[in-house]
Amino acid sequence: MAEEKPTSWWATLPGLLTAAAAVITAVTGLLLGLGQLGMFDAGKPAASTAGSSAAGASAQPDGTVPPSGAGSGAANSPEWAVALPAERRYRAADVEYEILGARARPDVSGKIAVTFTLRCTNHGRYDINFWDSTFRLNASGVSHSPDSGLNELVAGDASKSGDVRFTIPADTRDAVLRIKFAEGEGTVQIAISPP
Incomplete structure (x- = not known):
């Protein structure tokens, strides 16, 4: 009788x-290593580390929010003054918005970024x-x-604050903030002044 030839382990x-598991593990390890070295981040913008702390900024008697001097932004430009009306609460049915502060700063694209810090109060149940x-x-x-990406849920009988940012032409001096309610719209006249 002929002897059986042992089968190679590759054939089992x-x-x-x-x-296959060894190849997948090696490729995954290579991709993770390259990712940690930043090889796949060429098309992504760098994360911003600039903070914003104008939520509690107090307004002057004429309604303007004073600039904070040097800070973050395009080339550390000083903030522009944003004049707000005396009335800063706007309500329709169970929803109320209060403007806590506003600031404007030159943007890297040659425009200005206007940011409103708002409080949303839900007087309803849902x-x-x-x-x-x-x-x-x-x-x-x-x-x-x-272009701020604000997207929050406010529970019934609760409040939440957040920033809403607009990027507008740098020559803008007067603007109208529109607040859209289910039953209509509130408007807020603002004036923007460079430093």
């Missing part, structure tokens, strides 16, 4: 599975959205949508 199913879609800024005859 467990051998093939072991080899959760509501507190998000960019509620706000628009009319400047120079154009309605601008926010």
